[in-house]
Amino acid sequence: MGEIRLEKVYFSYEQEDIVQDLSLVIPAGTFTIVVGPNGAGKTTLLRLVAGLLSPEEGKVTIDGRSVGEAQRQGLIHLVPQIYNKNASQFPATVYEIVGLGLLVQANVSRHERQQRIEDALHKVGMWELRDRRIGELSGGQQQRVMIAQALARHSKYLLLDEPTSGVDMKASAHIFELLRSLCRQGLTIIMVTHDITEAAKVADEVICVDRHVCYQGDCQGFLESHMGTALSWHIGG
Numbered sequence: 001m002g003e004i005r006l007e008k009v010y011f012s013y014e015q016e017d018i019v020q021d022l023s024l025v026i027p028a029g030t031f032t033i034v035v036g037p038n039g040a041g042k043t044t045l046l047r048l049v050a051g052l053l054s055p056e057e058g059k060v061t062i063d064g065r066s067v068g069e070a071q072r073q074g075l076i077h078l079v080p081q082i083y084n085k086n087a088s089q090f091p092a093t094v095y096e097i098v099g100l101g102l103l104v105q106a107n108v109s110r111h112e113r114q115q116r117i118e119d120a121l122h123k124v125g126m127w128e129l130r131d132r133r134i135g136e137l138s139g140g141q142q143q144r145v146m147i148a149q150a151l152a153r154h155s156k157y158l159l160l161d162e163p164t165s166g167v168d169m170k171a172s173a174h175i176f177e178l179l180r181s182l183c184r185q186g187l188t189i190i191m192v193t194h195d196i197t198e199a200a201k202v203a204d205e206v207i208c209v210d211r212h213v214c215y216q217g218d219c220q221g222f223l224e225s226h227m228g229t230a231l232s233w234h235i236g237g
């Protein structure tokens with residue numbers, strides 16, 4: 001089936017250890033949420049898996065390959081966060097934005113490219129809005145377009161960093177359900193989120209990090225053993 005594997009990974013910013021001796025296996029086909037207090041290293045972890053950062057020690061492999069190779073093969077995709085205010089000036093349409101994800105894949109014919117964009121937009125429920133400019137969409141719709149980019153690339157591992165940040169509750173639930181359904185179709189989802197209670201309804205596993213792994217296991221077990229602590233992380237934040 002494949003997996004993402006981190007072995008004894010260390011990473012620091014300006015001599016401050018952010019990730020320490022972190023070892024993890026995330027099996028393919030699962031929906032995993034990454035949680036933890038502010039500044040715990042969640043985004044750093046995601047960037048190490050996406051290959052945007054390199055470990056100082058240890059290694060990250062994806063289906064037994066290096067991250068660089070997995071990237072070249074389009075196996076992993078870090079879904080970009082998009083914010084309304086930044087997107088409003090951007091002239092590209094939904095269709096064009098999804099197509100951008102395929103530009104790096106030279107071996108995709110024009111016909112296949114069109115087919116992949118269409119399929120991806122249908123899967124995220126955005127086909128009807130394909131000619132809209134991205135800035136004319138709600139935050140939740142914009143996020144679904146960014147997910148479609150990954151689907152058009154046929155990526156197997158989707159990494160998401162707070163995809164529901166700034167999105168209302170109804171649209172958040174829609175995104176979580178979409179990710180759940182993509183996982184059922186065979187994709188592996190790894191999502192950093194602060195919305196633990198709602199995300200736990202759709203995810204298979206929780207990884208709680210605070211520089212190292214404090215918990216990895218099923219959502220129910222996490223809610224029972226750690227929810228009190230988790231509630232205190234974001235009070236006032």
Ligand SMILES: Nc1ncnc2c1ncn2[C@@H]1O[C@H](COP(=O)(O)OP(=O)(O)OP(=O)(O)O)[C@@H](O)[C@H]1O
Nearest residue numbers: 013014018036037038039040041042043044045192
């Ligand atoms: N480019 C950078 N240069 C220096 N320090 C950084 C940089 N990026 C992040 N950090 C620091 O590394 C630590 C971990 O950051 P990271 O963004 O991974 O945490 P996080 O768990 O995702 O936090 P949050 O929940 O607040 O988004 C924080 O203390 C942060 O200030």
